[in-house]
Amino acid sequence: MKFNRRSFIKSSSLITAGLFLPANKLIAALQEELNNMKTLRNNVGIYTERGGTIGWYISDDAVVVIDSQFPDTANNFVSLLLDMSHKKIDLVINTHHHRDHTSGNISFSKICDTFVAYENTVSLQKKFYGHGENAGSQVYASVTFKDKWSTKIGRETVTAEHLWAAHTGGDSFIHFENANVVHLGDLIFNNMHPFVDRPGGAHIQGWINYLEELLKRFDNDTIFIFGHGTSVTGGKDDLIRMRDYLSALLDFVHVNIKEGKTKEEVNELSYIPGFEHLGEAHINRLKINLIAAYEELTSY
Known part of the structure; x- marks a missing residue:
């Protein structure tokens, strides 16, 4: 800006x-x-700058923030809160461990004491970022949960839940129940190739199962917040499209394995049927996904 x-x-x-x-x-x-600050419904909205989309609930009696991007962008968000006379954040929830969703925790920690995440999210954050030059800048969740966690705060009920390994081994979705707004973190890369983080515990079939369960649980009035995409909010049609991409990825690689193609030959494929139009936010994202599918299907 x-x-x-x-x-x-x-x-x-x-x-x-x-x-x-x-x-x-x-x-x-x-x-x-x-x-880059947009209200969606009932005091729930999003902040977009760099990294994964920040979700928020801001009312006169409570502030809840989902994900934290990077230290500099988190500082910009904090400045907006202070300008609005909010002196603290009551609660920060991380959807998963990736640095574009957790690096800003250190900035939020200046005005927030309570950080929440799925237990394996913290383990993965420590594994990948808790050493070397990154170690001193990490802020980890002080409250962790195994399957599900919920709290009533202000006039909202906020529920965080983990189902299966998907984009990583630690993905949670966060439901603002009264507003019927759900932050999906990186379970959705809207209209772009996603990132299947196999070293971080990703599982493509688990991701498909996760999205199918979400489609059952939520209705056509639900607003979904996405970590990345050409549009970072949407509805159930976007979840269906993401599920269909992942299914097409597994099916296409499975066919190529049956035809006798090696891992190296699968790596040379240049498309996924039905999704040739998708762009890559980062170089080699498609190849990473093809290899992840190959390794998952061959239990490599």
Whole structure:
């Protein structure tokens, strides 16, 4: 976001006015200037800058944040909260361990004491980032859960749950129950090749099962928040498309294995049938997924 003198004065005026406005009205007023902050429904919204999408619940009596991006972008988010006269975050929940979802924990820790995550999320965060030059900047969840965790906070009930290994071995979804908004973390890469993190415990069939269970649990009114994508919010159709991609990936690689192709030959494939149009947010994402499917199907 770029500021000139005129926009700075306008934003400053809105922030000053915000001292006398409820949180949800101030957020709406700031939309024009702070277009990476978007309200979805009932004080629940998203913040997008760099890394995985941050979800939030901001009311007059509580602040809950889902995922934390990177230290610099988390600091930008904290600045917005302070501008809105919120002096603390009551709760931060991490959907999984990847650094674009957890590195900003250190910035949030300045105004938040309680971090929550699935137990294996913490184990994976320590395994991959808890040593070397990254070790000193890691903030781990102080509250962990095995299957499911829930709390009533403000006027909202927030539930975090892990089902199966999917994108990693530690993916959770977070449901703002009253708003009927669900943060899916990186269970959805919307309209792009996902990242199957096999070293981090990913399992493609588990990911398919996970999405099918979510499709059963939630209705057509549910708003889903996605970690990455051309659009980072959507509905059940987006979950179906992601499931179909993963199914096509496994089926295509299975056919190639049956035809006698080696791992190296599978690595040379340049498409997945029905998803040739997808772009890659990062180089070699398709090849990583093809090899992950090969290794899963051959129990490599």
